Amino acid sequence: MDTQDTQTGSAFDEIAEAPVAPEAREAIAADRDEVEAALGAGKPQTEAQQRAHKHNQLVRAINWNRIEDDKDLEVWNRLVNNFWLPEKVPLSNDVQSWGTLTPDEKTLTMRVFTGLTLLDTIQGTVGAVSLIPDAITPHEEAVYTNIAFMESVHAKSYSSIFSTLASTPEIDDAFRWSTENPYLQRKAEIIIDYYEGDDPLKRKVASTLLESFLFYSGFYLPMYWSSRAKLTNTADLIRLIIRDEAVHGYYIGYKFQKGYEKLSPAEQAEIKDYTYSLLYELYENESKYTADLYDAVGLTEDVKKFLHYNANKALMNLGFEPLFPSTVTDVSPAILSALSPNADENHDFFSGSGSSYVIGKAEATSDDDWDF
Secondary structure: OOHHHHHHHHHHHHHHHOOOOHHHHHHHHHHHHHHHHHHHOOOOOOHHHHHHHHHOOOOOOOOOOOOOOHHHHHHHHHHHHOOOOHHHOOHHHHHHHHOOOOHHHHHHHHHHHHHHHHHHHHHHHHHHHHHHHHOOOHHHHHHHHHHHHHHHHHHHHHHHHHHHHOOHHHHHHHHHHHHHOHHHHHHHHHHHHHHOOOOHHHHHHHHHHHHHHHOHHHHHHHHHHHHOOOOHHHHHHHHHHHHHHHHHHHHHHHHHHHHHOOOOHHHHHHHHHHHHHHHHHHHHHHHHHHHHHHHHHOOHHHHHHHHHHHHHHHHHHOOOOOOOOHHHOOOOHHHHHHHOOOOOOOOOOOOOOOOOOOOOOOOOOOHHHHOO
């Protein structure tokens, strides 16, 4: 009990111990309870009090037969139909191709993928999870749990690439670099700060910019290698990730727009200004991160065009106007071709997996088949 509580308690104790009538004593006790309740009203609840409060709330089971927003079911079905695991992609087929890269190219690739791993880690353990408390429907909550899980699958996918192509010291060096690179750490810091804020719409803005913009400085490189017939199975896996991120960015942006339209004009203006300010802040850091990675191989300006292109897509997902003019979004046709469903890997971007994605086929057997 703090000083104020002690002083108040002492005053009541002195009165209560005085020789007074029973009726007066009851009134004093009632007054004491009222004052102590008022003093404690502004204090944080204990965990036990919070649990007791939650237990007094009605808990409802999710009912997929009664949908409040059709988009929840549509996106859930899309994500489930798109489900995949990295173990099904034959990454070992890229070992020979990996051997043709120079040491600098290998280091660049490892660092790019480690940076992507960090973003997926944030989105899977902080970002998507932070959106759940603000969900309007239980089905929206379910979609966010799906998104969080797949972000963790994405993060593990890069480890599958590493373990297939690189040595343990090379892997350790790449992860050590990710903790020491100031631009990568700054990117994580900016996003996490907004995820931990108290504005649900601002969290959705930050999440959409991560899903639809920040990943793409990393996604550029595997598409670049693929366009040159290198690491093609790795590129096929990255396309699976890109397909997921496209759905994630679209859905979170859609939910943002649903909340944004309920705001007053003044509130809308404030959120819109915030969105462009955050994008500027992220872009300034991302430009430095891109230069740090790609200057040595002469790809920085091409990657920046790819960033501009995807920054505009992120803004469109949020319902806002593009920021960058077409003169700085002219992405290399080879990169766009590598991204397309008709790329060499025959990747079905919308409804299926790439051609290298392996799924076992069941075949009926008889007892004779097992007679060796």
